[in-house]
Amino acid sequence: MSAPSRVHAALPMNVQxxxxxxxxxxxxxxxxLQYRVGRDYHWVYRLRMDDDTLSGVxxxxxTSIDVLxxxxxxxxxxxxxxxxxxxxxxxxxxxxxxxxxxGLGKWFLRQAIDTAWAFEPERVTxxxxxxxxxxxxxxxxxxxxxxxxxxxxxxxPLTDRDHVRLAKLP
Numbered sequence: 001m002s003a004p005s006r007v008h009a010a011l012p013m014n015v016q017x018x019x020x021x022x023x024x025x026x027x028x029x030x031x032x033l034q035y036r037v038g039r040d041y042h043w044v045y046r047l048r049m050d051d052d053t054l055s056g057v058x059x060x061x062x063t064s065i066d067v068l069x070x071x072x073x074x075x076x077x078x079x080x081x082x083x084x085x086x087x088x089x090x091x092x093x094x095x096x097x098x099x100x101x102x103g104l105g106k107w108f109l110r111q112a113i114d115t116a117w118a119f120e121p122e123r124v125t126x127x128x129x130x131x132x133x134x135x136x137x138x139x140x141x142x143x144x145x146x147x148x149x150x151x152x153x154x155x156x157p158l159t160d161r162d163h164v165r166l167a168k169l170p
Contacts, residue, residue: 001113001124001125001146002123003144004114004117004144005110005113005143006144007106007110007142007144009106009107009109009110009143010107011104011107012103012104015070015102015103015104016070016071016072017068017070017075017104018068018072019066019067019068020066020067020069021064021065021066022065022066022067022077025058025065027051027054027055027058027169028169030046030054030058031046031047031054031169032074033067033074033076033077034092035047035166036074036096036097037076037077037094037095037096038094039158040097041132041133042155042157042158043092044155044156044158044162047162047166048162058079060081062081062082062083063081064079064082064115065078065079066078066112068099068104068108070099070104074096075095075096075098075104076096076099076104076108077092077094078090078092078093078111078112078115079091082119082121083125085121086121086122087121087122087123087124088116088117088119088121088123088124088125089124089126089127090112090113090124090125090126093108093109093112093126095108100133105139106142106143109140110143113143113144124145126140126145128140129153131155
């Protein structure tokens, strides 16, 4: 995306939502968000990081994380990474299962895009894949992103051991 989106997206009626920037987020809460938002889409990379590595990533001054709350409970998040002076990457974006299907996706993505452009980059990027929500690519394009490439990769799904380890974290 090389210019801010012109697509309007209002918060659906009768939805009690709050969007809050998380500063110095506890690692266990970040892992909770990653797991609850990304478990069906094989978001495994950050869940496998040790504490020091994960802390370095999410507490980096170039990273910002905003959490969506519905009726007072966490419902999704987006994470932005200022790659350099010209590029902000929408590194993670998603809703938890209980927030999906309520007409929030377009509005929530608009919040992420507006937040990214507030850093005054020349472009905003996002990566998606066939493992993401079936509507992700279509929504990104509708909101103004243009595909620039395609590649193949292999994801090692979380194992039973990974799930047990994550369940034991504080």
